[in-house]
Structures are given as C-alpha cells and as structure tokens.
Amino acid sequence: MNIAPLRPQNNYRSLVYGLCLMIYCALLSACSSTKPLTPQQAAMPRNLQENVQWNGRISLRYQEDQKEQSVTLNYDWQQTPSELHISLSSALGQTVAKLHQTPSSASLEQAKQETRYASNIEQLLVDHLGWSIPIDDLKTWLQGFDLQANKSAVAIPAQDNFQFQSKGWQLRFVNWQEDAGQIRPKRIDLEKMTEQFGLVKIAIIIM
Template sequence: MHKPKLQSDGFLPRAIAVRFFLVGLLSISLGACSTTQVLSSSQANQTRSLQEQVQLVGRISIQYQQNDQAQTASAGFEWQQAPQDLHISLSSPLGQTIATIHENAHGARLEQAKQEARTASNIEQLLADSLGWSIPIAGLKGWLQGFDIQANGKAIAIPVKDYVALQSQGWQLQFVSWQADTGVIHPKRIDLQRHTEELGEVKIRIVVDEWK
C-alpha cells in the first residue's frame, strides 16, 4: 500500500499536515514556548478523578526518520472529549484550520476543505486505513488528564511529579511537567516514544496550552 511521505518545515500543505497528525500526535522549540506553574505539595497530592467532559488546546510535534534523515513536523490542536464523542480540530502553525476529526458511537469521520471525507469504525482504524499504522488515541483520552486506563477499564492516576515515566500500549511515556488550570491538575507536557517500521524511532511531544 502506498503511504504518503511527510514533510517538515513547519507550515504543511493541508493533505500532508492531516496525514502528519494522523501518524503521530510541537516543534523542537515547544519547550522554550511553554511556561509551567509550580504546583504546591497540597495540589500535587490532592485526589483526582477522570473527567467525562474535557476541552483543551495544545500543540504537538513529531520527530521521525525518512530516507535515513531526521524530520520534524508540528501542528496545533483542539481536543473536545465526551463519554461517547471525541472531536479534534487540527490547525497549521499560523492558526489556519487544516482538518477536523470526529468520533462517536457510529464511527469516525475526517473532514478537510475541498476533499472528500474519510470514514472508519473508529479513529484508530481511520488512521490505520489511511496510513497502515495508528497512534494511541484511546490512551490519550486518559493520558491528557494524567491517568493510565488499563485494559479492564480501570483508570490509574499517574503521580503528579515531573518526569514520571511509564510504558503503556507499546509507548514509552514521560510526563515532563504538570499544571493547574481552573482547579484541574493535568499534565502540561507529555513525551511519547516508540519504534515503528514505517518511520523508525518516532518521538512525539504534546504541550497543553489551555484547559477550558
């Protein structure tokens, strides 16, 4: 199956940018762009629960190998999560909407301007059908809140400490920093890494800019 080639250079053509997002969910400069509020010990130790309704805005980057050369691509995203519904909006570094992805009980749908919509039974299947491999969307539903959801559905709270590392769903994760927004304690930055046949060593960085 023919797989699209990714491009770097920040501002991505629409079709390529969508595929980049589907392949991996912040450029190298993200760490310099973000500021993190230092949490008090009482905040770090407070009881947390997995929320059913989540809305946040952030940035994402992926580093990968193509033709034996290191590549980097980046995008902004808005994530709106409900128990049976997930909506993701992808934007270019200049703030232009590139595509929207929606998943509910009926399946997943990807839409972008001037192109036919693509559908599948779920987002991860949509990614696999489009690119031949997928990313852990199901995992991100918990990780973005600071939880790891087990195979039995149990949500395990990740300790609110900088640089906490764990393995889940075939990924190496590091919760680099945390922040409090509107009374909610959540990860500020998450790094993911795994080896793939398609893109070699893939490194993903997610920074949450705003929790709504």
C-alpha cells in the same frame, strides 16, 4: 550605498526559519514557564472527567524513506463520553484536518477532499496523513490517568518527568499544572519504535 533586495528564495528561507524558531521557542516556553506543583497540589484528589475541552500543540517526529520527518500542529480537543472532536491546524492557523469519532466509526475532513471514514481515528491518520497517535489512550493520558486492562483508570503520580510504559509507548510526564482546581499534565512526551515509521517521538503541550 545601494543594498540589493532579498531574492524570493532567501525570503522564503527566512520565513521558514522564522516559523521554525517561533515554534521551537513556544515549546520551550510552555515547559519552562510552568512552576513545579507544590506537595499540597500534587496530593490533591483527582477524578477522571467525562467532558473535557482543551487546546495546545503537538510536535511529531518519525522516519520515512530513511529520512527524519517532523510536523508541528495546533489542536483543539473536545471530548464527551460518546464522541471525540479534534481539529488540527498549522502554525499560521490554517485548518489541516478535522477528526470525529463515535463508538461505531470515525471520519476525517480535509479541505477540497472527500470525507474519509474508518473504524477509528488512528487508522484514518495512518492511511491519509502518514502518521498516527494513540488517540484512545490520550483520552485518559491527557488527564493524568492510565487506563488499565480491566478498564479502571489509575491516577499517574503528579511528578515532573515521571516515566512509565503503556500500550507499547514510553511516556514521560514532563510537567504538570493546576487548572480551576484540577491537576493535569502540561507536557507529555511519548516514544515508540514502529515498523513503518521507525522511532516515533511525540511532544504534546496542553493549554
């Protein structure tokens, strides 16, 4: 019996489907494999760190031209008191963008394109990638803190699925993890209704 080879179009569709399935399973695995914190862990004292380095995945859904758009990227996050470096890459490891923020400016680097500049990263993302995330607030949210109007950082309760609103975003801290004696979020879901992109939904996995 002869079996006809797959057409290129079918191969492409199979590849795309496989990649989407891998990303979806990875996001589910990151959530389901994390055990709930014990009462002792949840009660551990926490301090906002000035220097952090993380990586993980970010999945974003938004509306554009009356169609739902989605993107899932890997990220590397390096934060100091004065600077922030973020590298975004595809599921296959290809660098999509590099962002750098200082107290006075921000820059965006993409392959075969001139470096762009703006006053902050969020504006750069909107102007050149078509979507944005609350970068300044994530500096504290990723550590399990919320920055108040008086600039004081308040610890968010280390409870699975704890929800609250801040800066126009609805946040849900899906689950938490202990890492080298520090308690911090494992997954954060964010939602915000925007005029330009409709309902923006973001899921952030922190490794």
